Amino acid sequence: MTGSLSTWLAGLSREELAGLLSERSDALADPEPLTLGELAERLSGPRGALVAFAACELPLVQFAEVLAALGGAAARADVEALLGAEPDDFERVLDALVRRGLVWPADGLLHLVEPLREWPIGDGPLGLGPSAAVLLPHLRAEDLRRIVRGLGVEPRGKRKAELLDAALAGLGDAERVRRVVAAAPQRERSRIEKIARAGRIDGDQGIYLFGRESPYTWALARGLLVQLDWLQPLMPAEVALALRGPSYQAPFTPAAPSVGTAAASEGAVTAEFAAASARALEQMEAVLRSCAAEPPARLKSGGVGVRELRRTAKRTGGSEDAVRLWLELAAAEGLLDWRDGALAPAAEAGDPPPSAARLASMLRTWAQMPRLPLLDDPETGRSAPLDTRAHDPAAPRLRAAVLESLAALPGGRGATGPGQLVAAVTWRSPLLFEDAEVAPPYIAAVWHEAELLGVIAHGALTPTGRVLAGVDAAVTLDEAVADALEATCGRVLLQSDLTAVVPGPPAPWLAGLLDLVADRESRGTASVWRFSLPSVRRALDEGRTADGIRSDLEAAAGTGLPQPLAYLIDDVARRHGEVTVTALACAIRCSRPALLAEILAHRGLRRLKLRELAPTVLASAEPVDQTLAALRAAGYVPAGAGDGDAPLIERARPPRREKRPGKAEATRPRTPIDLAARLHGTPPDPPAEADDVDAHMAELASHLPVSERRMLAHALRTGVAVGIEYVNGEGNPTTRVIEKARLDAPFLTAWCRLRDAERVFHIGRVQAVTPAALMI
Template sequence: MTGSFGTWLAGLSREELAGLLIERPDATADPEPSTLGELAERLSGPRGVMAAFVACDLPLVQFAEALAALGGTAARSDAETLLGAAPDDFARVLDALVRCGLVWPADGLLHLAEPLREWPIGDGPLGLGSSAAILLPHLRAEDLRRIVRGLGVEPPGKRKAELLEAALAGLSDAERVRRVVAAAPQQERRLIEKVARAGRVDDYQGNYLFGQKGPYAWALARGLLVQPDWLEPLMPAEVALALRGPSYQAPFTPAAPSVGTAAAPEATVTAEFAAASARAVEQMEAVLRSCASEPPTRLKSGGLGVRELRRTAKRTGGSEDAVRLWLELAAAEGLLDWRDGALAPTAEGGDPLPAAERLTSMVRTWAHMPRLPLLDDPEEGRGASLDTRAYDPAAPRLRAAVLGSLAGLPGGRGATGPEQLVAAVTWRSPLLFEDAELAPPYIAAVWQEAELLGVLAHGALTATGRVLAGVEAKTTLDEAAVDALEAACGRVLLQGDLTAVVPGPPAPWLAGLLELVADRESRGTASVWRFGLASVRRALDAGRSAEGIRSDLEAAAGTDLPQPLAYLIDDVARRHGEVTVTALACAICCSRPALLAEILAHRGLRRLKLRELAPTVLASAEPVDQTLMALRAAGYVPVGAGDTGAPLIERAPARPSHRPARSSLRGRRPAGTHEASRPRTPIDLADRLHGTSPDLPAENDGVGAGMADLAPHLSVSERRMLVHAVRTGTAIGIDYVNAEGNPTTRVIEKIRLDAPFLTAWCRLRDDERVFHIGRVQAVTPAVLMT
């Protein structure tokens, strides 16, 4: 297939080739293919084909299924008749499949990508078995001769290949098949027609073999059923289609189903968008502050328990569902991480971000996060938050399908609920679920997440939702976030009873100011804060001045401060700092003031930053062990004392071990690595590949030729990817069979070649592992493995 596919690629224009590369970016992963033949091999690989196939909508999947039922190769007219499609719909769907390389036309026929021909989904295409071209080659020449005779076909010769060709031609002739079945005895004819309708043999007992008597012996002798080994007989797809009759049509749904909608005025959507966006940023900051002050602890089984989740929600003022989502997003962004069994902010999480940047980061992370934190599983319920086992790599595709279904709604209308999206989502991404009945809780979880983030409001996409769905080309996500937060309420009503009222969702900057200077008392449509001694002191402790606090509050209120509030701020500022508390690491005590004065003046002890607390006490900025070491180095003879004043006994340090530490490949770059130069656009790569050979490239360099000797079972393209990964240290995916014969899939990086072994960092085991090259069954770009 690869040669013919490569020939078809060679006939594409530069623009058509560039369009194909845009649809299939996995095929251009480093090292970039050097010929059209190598590109054809990558485009035909099972993982690449399936990655492109799962992104197809329902009519594309149905088209491919019909072509698989026809044997993987069929005339255009036959496919069009089987689908019963209108010419325009047929042409549109075919063009979409051709653009992503899953179907290609050649010699007047349509060819399906090889990995899809045996139909890896369900029991078979259209409920049929495999084609005769897959089933018959396993039969003996004697069996093929009997089939040819039963069908009434004249073989061109007596060799097995000639008998196989004649048998395939006879079974592909629908009229001949119907005539043969019509001449069958009544009982056998009924059994065969039942199998054709059902797609399988239902009452097989396992007692009959080819050539023996039994209810299916007549059909087995004519190839209408084929029995592989001891398994149940199978009906070739061509036979089942012929017996279903010329009026049979495969399912084909070219138009997306409608979604139940209700009025969603733009002004209402915009207002809720602003409120939800401001609330999301405010609550995320509150969650980060809460985890910094009181880090929640991890369950022994992993994740965050319900008790800690409720405690965090109570401290931050958010709902449990909202806090669950913010924790997941913060962890996915790298803002929170487990440290000594507790969830604490990382260095990035401790750094404040402007509100618009925070919102943009949250929305973008949510779109690509491979988890569904708000999913209520019908069998297992909702698991612990941040449980490492709750991983769903299809979550980004599900979110994209939900947003895409909402993007097609007319202006001023919104979906009435997540249940209205089930049909539209399963049409847009039919391979997400084995059964559409499983979809509702998943769609409901995405709906709730989108509402909390402000991506969805009143069943309609907001500005950030439209950007994510790709329907707002003129606006970036950053611009949409800025617009949302600017629309939030930026005014506060300051009252004489030392309260502040915000009559709407507060803008993040206003919420941050009030959270610093006052204590929140209520949330809702209007939020209320109360000023007090402790809250104003908190702002002064954070480095704010009384003048700065007054000016910020006056700017937010648009008027002078009420007299009680101004007096409170001035009074707390006047008393602030009357008593100071200084940190010290240890104290040096001595009954001789003169000796302490000598130590305080000693130039060699300046690094201790000594301060006199009393005539007999000095304070040191260094801990006890460092202070003792410095004093001894200066010629003094000090001794450490415990909490009770008793001298500390210092034990000799353990003898150091001279065993070298185990080296780690994490973060190490192999010597001689280099960054591959890459064309900037698919157009550049298309220009380079256009006109090259449809054959695979030769392995001229020494490393490539050496890899060919080590791994002759791998294709040229796979060996090139493996050599590139060894040279550059970049990640690569492998299908591997271990010493026990168990297959596994790994992503490895920082590879070192010690023939015949590969020593690499394994992401699955999070450790260095050794792999035998002979056990590597396939090599794939890492982008297809994540």
């Protein structure tokens, strides 16, 4: 079709097509499009287009708004005139929208992608009502005849279609509209011009029933206002634009607003960067150790309570804000998890990676974490850490906007505070907030998080901040982190009063060593630890030896140990283990010592690590259920005992369903260049059904576009996750992410992430299908 998105795509070169695909990652989702026609369907899908639009800067949003106000397709000159843009700014903004597939040029017009034409933001583009082409077809022929006569337009015939064409032509002629209004009575002219400036009628002034004459009768008779049934009259967009006059220009802000700055020397930023990076890593390790020793309990409402938060902060020596952030990051990285109502280290966490790798991982997780742990909501306050209700899918985009705003500052300058960034951030991501007045606490939360992680120092981006902002491609995040940790202090001064002093930001390995064998007393430019019997015992409890502790401390100090410290370590080591405590998972009792001796010697029960406590009692290292199972597998017939020696009643458990599909999602590497090379030259039409699943889906879901049917068929074949927009039996719309789907026509049975259970969906009620990554 001439002027269509697919036809325009067919005219792009491979390089241009690859550039578009690199901006629209939703086009790369499985199953990859087979033709340019299918790619066009995917690019113009409502969710994909709106997600791409949400990442646009303010001038791109303003450009699209003007195009929507002009009906979704308009001549370049008309858009340029309404924006009042300089040619260079116009070209730059247009090119950015074209590269995202949101606007394309064809047939001498600029076309806006379909989901944006009805303008999903606010009351309408530029505050205007629907176009005359949307409103007038709902009127009767006699109403159209009255409008044509009032505008002074001569129709080609008397049929409704001909009357409609004449009315649309008359209202589309701006000079004619202005002449008609200029000839109106003064009261009518003032009323109509006021509505044109506002774009709508205020309140319920336009609803008149029971034969009362409307004050808008004159305007209604000329199509300047249109009233459908008894609803409030609407002014067609063409009329409002005509009456605003040729000098009217839509808002257009091509340049980012300035940010208040102060001097931020490179030396000061680098020093604070090194200190904050080491401190972040050190405090994260302390929080993990604290959660291992005393796991914080979970609130009934979810998350970690204030009392537990303060206790953890006191144990680790960090602030409550810092502990909030470390708990959230540790949980997001899978290092902490809820077990038995408490937050404890994940069983599969394994050995910790090197310090640089751990910090780099923390930073990557922070950049993409859909939560704002340090947000002070003016209405609800601050939510509990790890509260599942505090999900904020826009958080990654907000962090990116803050970092991008700081990246635009001149060298040697830093923002004087988060409040200075409000205008710049809302310019870069205008759709993050409905009202810029609510933005300050969100930006302050990101600012504070970034300072704690060493991403911001003295209001300027540090090396890791520049990497995360994408402005320093020559350095990787791992390299920037390694440089920061190398700048920390790796030497300690051991004193005879059993204290250790580090005259600078301690290296993570050194802080970890001292936190293990001593207790920290102060932080700051210099940090102080104190050795004591409990602190040395703590190190021995974790498997360290006295010789190992001495050698590590001597290597860190570069000298021998002070005599009091050496005596302390030797004394504690000599006494350590005089009294032992052995773990006992469960006990096996039997009145026949011979039978217990047989069980103790049974080769098949070695994994229980049985030990004899008494002639009639054995200790097992495994829990009750596993011990019972092992004994039964060996041919014995044991029974469990409850409290007070009462028999333990065992009921068969129903088979547990997997919460996640066993089949992994496709991970085949695909690049925009590869996909562009394969799509280039393919037909501008959607593909035909490839197999029986596609053909069956075409019969069951003929109401869906081909690209969405193929996506659903792919989910059935592979079990991967996919997003659906669904209308349930009560007629209520909902969005779900489903996986491990199977077909029982006309129903889909799949695991629903929202309900965390298996659910059944009627295919006829599936309104749209999108990649799961877009369901935010």
